[in-house]
Amino acid sequence: MTASLRTVTLGCKVNQYETELVREGLVRFGYHDAVEDEQAQLCVVNTCTVTSDGDSKSRYTIRKLARENPDSRIVVMGCYATRAPDELLKLPNVVEVVTDKRELPDVLQRYGVIDLPSGISRFGTRHRAYVKVQDGCLLRCSYCIIPQVRPHVSSRPLQHIVEEVQRLVANGYREVVLTGVHLGHYGVESNWNKPKEAWLRLSTLLRELVKLPGDFRLRLSSIEATEVTRELISVMADNRQRIAPHLHLCLQSGSDSVLRRMRRRWSSRMFIDRCQMLRDALDAPAITTDIIVGFPGETEAEFEATLETARASAFSKIHIFPYSARKGTPAAEMPGQISFEVKTERSARLAELEKQMQREYLASLVGKPLELLVEGEIDAPPLDASIAPLATSSARMQLGTTCRYVPLELRSNLAGDGDLTIVTPTAVAGDRLIA
Incomplete structure (x- = not known):
């Protein structure tokens, strides 16, 4: 009988990919995923x-796994494991803490994995798969702990990524999301001693991936605005049927003085200009972002500058993060820490602006043919006749995500779960489209 395995992931898309890579390696060499009531003999927490x-x-996840799987061995990996291994070794059932991802092949050998796969072939039961192409960050943003726990910059071989995407498409995945700790730096460490014409870039990788056969689309995850080059935009514009017209550009603040305290690499004007470049080259692209509210020393005028930059950038969605001091980062020691009450009030104002911009963007998509990835089916509640006069009765409906990263309710049976299909939305309902 094979040994039982349970994996749990916390955090980002990169972590989700790395967990799946470890899981696939373990399953290949004799483990099986523990079913709901089965005791796991090995647990891996990322x-x-x-x-x-x-x-x-x-910590809560590890303790819970130990309670529910009292005879298990728990292996802990990920950024917390790198930052504070001694803390994690004290937790129940933890037998190993992986402080450096480069040690994973050696660690997994102790659990029977002779060779860690060069890539994944499955990504759970969803229809969207994440593919990690790059690791490590060279930047030193004053609020961020990640460069301390992922300091080693590396890019995966282009051919490994191409073969991995081929496998995923062959196994039924209809959207592949390219991700990395610093996605825009794909290939950068391999270019230092090469002539410019031989450089490996993210745009180089995309040009290879769009050639692959199959019914699928590509999407880029979070990227820095400075790395949205004319070359990258050109690749997106030349391959509109394959690359989703959506970019997540991390703003963090729209105030130039706050950006300097954050140690970001651009001005608000440059960010706005880059957004305009995208709109000039692509058809109604979705631009989403992250914004930190209440960074140390943030004045009312600086926050108003962030609101103004957000308006000028016309985001379709904003992930709002009230600033939280991270021990070990320069920002945690800065004077002028902002009160909880002020951060809450400013976050609410930014959220109201986000709703307004989101409504405007969704309205601009009504009547425009969009590519939809159908991702499930649920009971459809009746819609107000003023929103969609022809769709007021309860029925089953498909839920999906459009190429522009907007959720859509498809109130018809024209497509099935996992299909990529073209639909034309007829109305907006809250934060989603209706077709």
Whole structure:
């Protein structure tokens, strides 16, 4: 009988990919996924340490696994494991803490994995798969702990990525999301001693991936605005049927003085200009972002500058993060820490602006043919006749995500779960489209 395995992931898309790579390696060499009531003999927890909340969730997860699987061995990996291994070794059932991902092949050999796969072939039961192409960050943003726990910059071989995407498409995945700790730096460490014409870039990788056969689309995950080059935009514009017209550009603040304290690499004007470049080259692209509210010393005028930059950038969605001091980062020691009440009030104002911009963007998509990835089916509640006069009765409906990263309710039986299909939305309902 094979040994039972349970894996848990906290944090980002990169972590989700790395967990799946480890799981696939273990399953290939004799483990099986523990069913719901089955005791797991081996548990793997991939931790997050971006915030102190990530640390506490990681500890809670480990303790819960130990209670529910009392005879298990728990292996802990991820950014928290790199930052504070001694803390994690004290937790129940933890037998190993992987402090450096480069040690994973040696660690897994102790659990029977002779060779760690060069890539994945499955990504759970969803229809969207994440593919990690790059690791490590060279930047030193003053609020971020990640460069301390992922300092080694590396890019996966282009051919490994191409073969991995081929496998995923062959296994039924209809969207592949390219991700990395610093996605825009794909290939950068391999270019230092090469002539410019021989450089490996993210755009180089995309040009290879769009050639692959099959019914699928590509999407880029979070990327820095400075790395949205004319060459990258050109690749997206030339391959509109394959690359989703959506980019997540991390703003963090729209105030130039706050950006300097954050040690970001651009001005608000440059960011706005890059957004305009995208709109000039692509058809109604979705631009989403992250914004930190209440960074140390943030004045009312600086926050107003962030609101103004957000308006000018016309985001379709904003992930709002009230600033939380991260021990070990320069920002945690800065004067002028902002009160909880002020951060809450400013976050609410930014959220109201986000709703307004989201409504405007969704309305601009009504009547425009969009590619939809159908991702499930649920009971459809009746819609107000003023929203969609022809769709007021309860029925089954498909839920999916459009190429522009907007959720859509498809109130017809024209497509099935996992299909990529073209639909034309007829109305907006809250934060989603209706077709």
